[in-house]
Amino acid sequence: MARSGLGSPDQAVEGHVAQWRPGRVMVLACLISACGKEARDIGPTVAQTAPVGKKDPRIALFQGNVWQIAQGGRYFQYYGCAGCHHDGAPGTRDLADGLRRGADFPAVFASIAHGHGDRSYATRIPDEQLWQLTAYVRDLERHTPQKRRRQMLDQRSEPQAATWRGPQ
Amino acid sequence: MRPDQDRLDRLSLTWRDPPGLWGFLTTVDHKRIAARYIVTALLLMFLAGMLALDMRWQLSTPENVRMGPQLYNESFSLHGSTMLFLVSVPVMEAMALWLVPLMLGQRNMAFPRLGAFSYWLYLGGVLTLWISHALDITPDLGWFEYPPLSGPAYAPGHRADIWAQMITFTEVAALAASVNVAATILKMRPPGMTLARMPVFLWAMLVASIMTILSMPAIMLVTSMLIADRLVSTHFFSPASGGDVLLFQHLFWFFGHPEVYIIFVPATGFVSAIVETFSRRPLFGHSVIVLAILSIGALAFGLWVHHMFAVGLPRLGNNFYTAASMAIALPAGLQIFCWIATMWSGRPWLATPMLWVIGFVTTFVIGGLSGVMTASAALDLQLTDSYFIVAHFHYVLVGGAMFPLFGAFCYWYPKATGRMMSERWGRIAFALIVGGFNLGFFPMHLLGLMGMPRRVYTYPAGMGWEGLNQVATLGSVVAVAGGLVFVANALVSYWRGAPSGGDPWGGSTLEWAGEAPAPSWNLAYTPMVDGLTPMWNGGRPLRVADGVAIARREVLITSVTDADPLYRQKSASPSIWPLLSALAVSAMFIASIFTPWAIVVGAVPIGAALTGWFWPQRPRRSGA
Numbered sequence: 001m002a003r004s005g006l007g008s009p010d011q012a013v014e015g016h017v018a019q020w021r022p023g024r025v026m027v028l029a030c031l032i033s034a035c036g037k038e039a040r041d042i043g044p045t046v047a048q049t050a051p052v053g054k055k056d057p058r059i060a061l062f063q064g065n066v067w068q069i070a071q072g073g074r075y076f077q078y079y080g081c082a083g084c085h086h087d088g089a090p091g092t093r094d095l096a097d098g099l100r101r102g103a104d105f106p107a108v109f110a111s112i113a114h115g116h117g118d119r120s121y122a123t124r125i126p127d128e129q130l131w132q133l134t135a136y137v138r139d140l141e142r143h144t145p146q147k148r149r150r151q152m153l154d155q156r157s158e159p160q161a162a163t164w165r166g167p168q
Numbered sequence: 169m170r171p172d173q174d175r176l177d178r179l180s181l182t183w184r185d186p187p188g189l190w191g192f193l194t195t196v197d198h199k200r201i202a203a204r205y206i207v208t209a210l211l212l213m214f215l216a217g218m219l220a221l222d223m224r225w226q227l228s229t230p231e232n233v234r235m236g237p238q239l240y241n242e243s244f245s246l247h248g249s250t251m252l253f254l255v256s257v258p259v260m261e262a263m264a265l266w267l268v269p270l271m272l273g274q275r276n277m278a279f280p281r282l283g284a285f286s287y288w289l290y291l292g293g294v295l296t297l298w299i300s301h302a303l304d305i306t307p308d309l310g311w312f313e314y315p316p317l318s319g320p321a322y323a324p325g326h327r328a329d330i331w332a333q334m335i336t337f338t339e340v341a342a343l344a345a346s347v348n349v350a351a352t353i354l355k356m357r358p359p360g361m362t363l364a365r366m367p368v369f370l371w372a373m374l375v376a377s378i379m380t381i382l383s384m385p386a387i388m389l390v391t392s393m394l395i396a397d398r399l400v401s402t403h404f405f406s407p408a409s410g411g412d413v414l415l416f417q418h419l420f421w422f423f424g425h426p427e428v429y430i431i432f433v434p435a436t437g438f439v440s441a442i443v444e445t446f447s448r449r450p451l452f453g454h455s456v457i458v459l460a461i462l463s464i465g466a467l468a469f470g471l472w473v474h475h476m477f478a479v480g481l482p483r484l485g486n487n488f489y490t491a492a493s494m495a496i497a498l499p500a501g502l503q504i505f506c507w508i509a510t511m512w513s514g515r516p517w518l519a520t521p522m523l524w525v526i527g528f529v530t531t532f533v534i535g536g537l538s539g540v541m542t543a544s545a546a547l548d549l550q551l552t553d554s555y556f557i558v559a560h561f562h563y564v565l566v567g568g569a570m571f572p573l574f575g576a577f578c579y580w581y582p583k584a585t586g587r588m589m590s591e592r593w594g595r596i597a598f599a600l601i602v603g604g605f606n607l608g609f610f611p612m613h614l615l616g617l618m619g620m621p622r623r624v625y626t627y628p629a630g631m632g633w634e635g636l637n638q639v640a641t642l643g644s645v646v647a648v649a650g651g652l653v654f655v656a657n658a659l660v661s662y663w664r665g666a667p668s669g670g671d672p673w674g675g676s677t678l679e680w681a682g683e684a685p686a687p688s689w690n691l692a693y694t695p696m697v698d699g700l701t702p703m704w705n706g707g708r709p710l711r712v713a714d715g716v717a718i719a720r721r722e723v724l725i726t727s728v729t730d731a732d733p734l735y736r737q738k739s740a741s742p743s744i745w746p747l748l749s750a751l752a753v754s755a756m757f758i759a760s761i762f763t764p765w766a767i768v769v770g771a772v773p774i775g776a777a778l779t780g781w782f783w784p785q786r787p788r789r790s791g792a
Contacts, residue, residue, distance in 0.1 A: 038305045038325040040238050070324035147320065150401040153408040154321035 040067045047131040050113065050122075051106045059105045062135040072136025073143075073151060075129050079121075080161025082152070087145055095140065095148075109134040171692035178718050183275065183689040185742055194742040196280035197688050198265050201287050203584065205262030208294060209255045214651070215298070216250040219243045221648055224608075228641040230629040240625030241308040246301055248311030249331060253338045254294055256569060257380075257427065260434040261286075261345040263576060264373040268349055270583070270679035270686060271370060273358045273695040275716075275723050278351040280740045281781065286344035288750030293337025296758065300330045307331035310623065312420050313394070315405035315413050320398045329398060329761040332391035336757055339384045346377035346384075353377075356723060357731040358678070359713065360697035367677050367700065368451060371458045372437025375465040379426050379433070382469070387423035390416055400764050417479065421472035428564070429468040433461055435569040436503055438576035439525050443507045445579070445675045446522040447514025450701050453506035460499035460506075467496045477548045486545035493543030500536060504529060519673070520594035524575025527602040528567060535563025538613065553623070556616025562609045571602070574654065581658065582672045586685040587665030593657040600650025608643025611636040676701035681710055694724055697731075745781035752777045 046058050062068045076082060085095050103111075113122035113130055121130065159165070185191035185200070195201065223243050226235040235243065265283055269276055277283050300306065307327050309318050318328040353374045357366065393404040394416065403411045436457070444451045451457065473481065473489040481489075507529065516522060538560040542548045551557060581589050615636050620627065627633055671680040680703050682691045693712035699705060716722050721739040726732055756770025 036304070038327060040308070042236060042238055066325035070321075073321075144401070146401040150397070150403065150406060151321040153403070153406045154316045154319050156408045 036061075037064055037066055039065060045128045047128040049127060051109050051131070051134075054104045054106060056105070058131070062131045063105065063138060065135075068132050069135050069139045071129075072132035072134070072139075073148075074155060074158070075125075075133050076136055077152060077155055077160045078158070078164075079125065079133075081133070083161060103138070105134060105138065108138055112137070175692060175718060176687075179689040179692065180687065182719060182721060183687075185688070190744075191742070193747055194284075194744045196276065196284050196740055196742050196746075198269050198277045198280065198283055199584070199686060199688075201283045202262045202266030205258055205265065205287050205290065208291065209259035209262065210655070212250050212294065212298075213255045213259075214655070216247045216255065217648055217651060219247040219250075221644055223247070224641040224644040226625065227627075227637050229638075230631070230634055231626050235625055237625045238308065241310075241623075242301075242306040244623060245307045245310050245313075245331070246297070249297065249307060249334065251565075252311055252427070253335060254290075254297065256431045256565065257342055258290055258338065258345075259573060260376065260431055260569070261342060261349070261380075263434060263438070263573070264349045264377070265345060266584070267580065267679060268352050268370065268373060269356075270682070270690055271367060271677050272352065272356055272361070273678045273681065273691045274352070274356050275689050275691075275721070276739050277348050278356055278723075279348045281743055281746045282344050282348050284743075285746035285750050286341045286348070288747050289337055289344070289753060290341035292750060292754035292757070293334045293341065296330060296337060296754075297334040300326075305330055307334075312424065314420075315394060315397065315416050318394060318398075319405055320401065323398070326761055329395060332395050333757050333761055335391045336388055337754070339388045340753070342380050343384050346380035349373055350377040350381065354728050355725050357726050358695045358697050358724070359726060359731055359733050361702075361731045363729050363731075365697060365700055368440035368454065368457050368461070369437035369677070372433050372435075372440070372461055375461050376430050376433040379430050379465050379468065383423045383426035383430070386419045390419035390423075393419075395761070399761070414476075414479065417476050418472070421475045422469070425472035425475060426468045429464055431565065431569045433464060435528075435572035436461060438572040438579070439507060439528060441675075441677065442521045442525050442572075442575050442579050443510050444701070445673050446517045446519060446525075447510045448517065448674075449510065449514035450676070450704070451506070452509040452513060453502075454700060457503050457506050460502045463499045464496060467492060467499070471496065474543055474545075474548065477545045478552045490543055490545045494540055497536060497540055497543075504533065519578075520589070520591055520598060521575040521579035521673075523595065523598045524571050524578065527598065528571040528575065531563060531567025531571060531602065531606065534610075535560060535567050539564060551616060553621055554616035555612040555620045555622055558622045559609050559612035559616060562605075562612075566605060566609075574598075574601070577658070579673065580679070581661070582668030583679060583684050583686060585662055585665070586668055586683075587661050588668045588672060589661040589665060590657050593653060593660075597650050597654035597657060600653060601647050602650075604643045604646030604648070604650055606643070608640050608647055611639045611643075615640070671703070674703075676704050678702055678710075743781065745777060749774065749777040749781055 046061060051059060082095075085093050087095050089095065109130060112133055113125075114120075125133070183197075185195045185197060222235070223240065226232050226240060265277065265286075297307075305326055307313065307330055309323065309328060309331070313323075313328055313331055316322055318331075353366075353370050393402070396402040397404050397406070403409045405411050405413045405416050407413060440451055440457060471489050471492040473485060474493045477486060477489075507525070518526075538556070542551055542557065542560055578589055578594055581587075615633055616622075618632060618636075620631070620633050668684055670682060670684045672684075673680070678691075678695055678697070679686075681695060691712075693714055694716055695702065696711040696713055698711070702710060716724050716736055721741055722736050723739045725734045725737045727734055752770070752773040756766055756774060759766030759770055
């Protein structure tokens with residue numbers, strides 16, 4: 001399977017289909033494995049601005065990619081989101097329920113970026129990380145509390161909200 | 169005793185496989201199974217070698233853009249995992265599967281269907297890793313995937329699961345093969361071949377098999393714990409909640425270090441066989457070599473920690489494992505001196521197998537010396553994770569195991585195919601591979617000492633590493649070209665090679681007694697052994713015994729130490745059940761990457777397949 005490298009990932013996705021047209025089996029296998037789901041492209045990010053509508057092609061690149069979602073999970077700890085959004089928190093703060101369920105990507109993005117009053121995350125968190133956080137929050141339905149706790153414990157020695165002492 | 173044609177016909181009828189595809193899928197002929205194993209492993213060696221060449225291309229110039237970091241990580245992980253788990257260990261087991269019954273004058277392995285099962289499961293592991301690679305789910309954390317990096321927090325997706333489950337596949341396959349080899353060697357030796365008269369090759373395979381049986385459970389356990397951490401959020405490797413990431417390293421290397429010797433010890437068996445035949449004299453110091461192999465087998469379990477000096481250990485731990493690591497140089501050195509003494513006092517015949525042995529001795533000694541250097545905890549702290557280590561382990565694994573393997577391939581090729589490989593192209597391949605290898609890997613010692621770390625996808629200009637990296641890349645190209653010559657020689661000789669006859673080299677051990685290519689039933693009669701070199705008995709014909717059935721599949725079982733004949737044992741006939749069982753096990757292994765319920769649900773088809781496999785075929789006799 002072709003790797004997108006530094007090029008635009010959506011071009012690469014189109015490239016797959018064109019490239020593998022003779023090999024239908026590979027296309028099928030590719031669809032089963034959800035093409036690009038595991039890709040980990042380290043290069044210029046496509047997320048330099050907020051999402052434009054529900055059909056923004058960049059959404060699939062974040063929502064459909066396990067690495068982007070996992071990065072969102074790390075930043076969820078880094079920025080101390082878990083301080084308010086934990087299991088059993090009141091109302092929409094509750095991690096097990098909350099506004100993420102059924103909400104579309106731009107709506108969740110906007111509520112993270114602009115829905116926290118004075119904290120004004122839109123100006124304090126880089127756009128790419130906001131994209132990753134949004135993807136993580138929308139993916140939370142699939143994360144059991146045990147899995148979240150397990151990941152949080154692994155990341156506990158990283159500089160997170162409660163333990164961060166400023167730049168080293 | 170010359171067998172008459174009627175006997176040969178009846179043997180062929182009894183031991184034949186069904187024709188066509190069905191025969192291919194159901195065969196329990198150890199030679200067919202082992203040949204598949206070897207061809208698969210060599211194909212993978214080619215693919216992983218191409219990955220290596222690609223990586224050398226990337227490193228040939230500073231800040232090269234052939235690969236990004238992610239692709240480089242995937243490349244070296246796939247290269248290492250393939251070479252260690254899917255090439256080196258299986259190919260050594262395959263050589264045992266192929267040669268052990270021949271060298272014992274037996275008709276098949278002790279558990280013929282287990283051999284077939286082993287191959288199919290191994291193939292499952294191969295396909296798991298490489299189909300995942302085709303789907304861009306390549307493991308990217310190296311050939312040992314330490315948590316927490318491989319844990320649920322830092323390795324999302326299924327890359328690490330694929331790696332861990334590929335290991336489960338290959339380890340079950342390796343256990344199946346090893347149990348088979350050990351049982352065959354211990355219980356199926358020909359009359360007269362007491363333990364004291366057992367060729368070194370068989371000792372090496374026996375020790376390697378027992379080491380496999382003792383060490384593989386550790387890694388199956390640890391990769392299963394890793395999968396559990398990732399799949400059902402257990403806390404084995406979560407220090408913050410009482411787990412321990414070092415547990416992974418200890419269990420991994422408790423397998424990982426013996427694994428090096430599981431690869432190397434069979435190679436000493438190849439070398440001993442080749443040196444004996446091509447020096448035209450019985451091996452010098454047979455007992456010393458056997459005792460050296462046994463002590464390597466024991467010591468190998470006491471020095472895994474030298475892979476972990478840099479993680480921080482108690483001072484006494486470092487001292488102990490430094491001493492143990494250096495101690496293993498003694499038996500290895502004794503073996504080398506015995507082989508040299510054999511050549512020295514014999515009449516060496518420098519055919520290609522012998523050339524490979526000489527290439528092995530020189531290259532392996534360099535690898536052994538850098539091993540003594542890295543065995544020192546103090547020095548290892550400076551050298552670990554540098555290119556010095558890359559150079560060291562390629563010298564011991566390629567020089568210490570692959571060169572003997574290539575020699576063994578040339579040596580036993582006539583037995584397998586009935587044709588000789590070209591000596592001239594064999595010499596060219598030898599020169600290119602050994603020369604290219606040394607040109608490619610020696611500079612890496614220097615690069616490591618100059619500070620170049622391993623597992624970096626590029627380096628900045630001006631570090632002074634450019635020249636040596638280019639030499640290393642050039643050497644790799646030469647070695648790969650030599651590999652292609654070697655493969656081409658093997659392929660062309662398969663159809664065009666000169667007919668070899670049954671014993672082209674005048675070999676010393678029993679596999680040379682029969683025809684070439686070896687027929688499905690191996691030897692027409694049971695050989696009787698009265699010395700270490702049964703084929704070199706002063707020109708007298710080999711003594712043989714009759715009595716094992718020829719109208720049905722039967723093998724002779726003998727006692728463990730004295731090889732006294734005990735009874736005749738029914739030998740299993742071709743069956744589809746090993747393949748079906750392997751398919752059921754593969755389905756369970758793959759599905760358990762995604763859901764823990766696969767273990768429960770998947771046990772049902774496995775149970776069904778095993779029930780079919782072991783369904784009784786003889787009526788019970790009353791009182792029996």
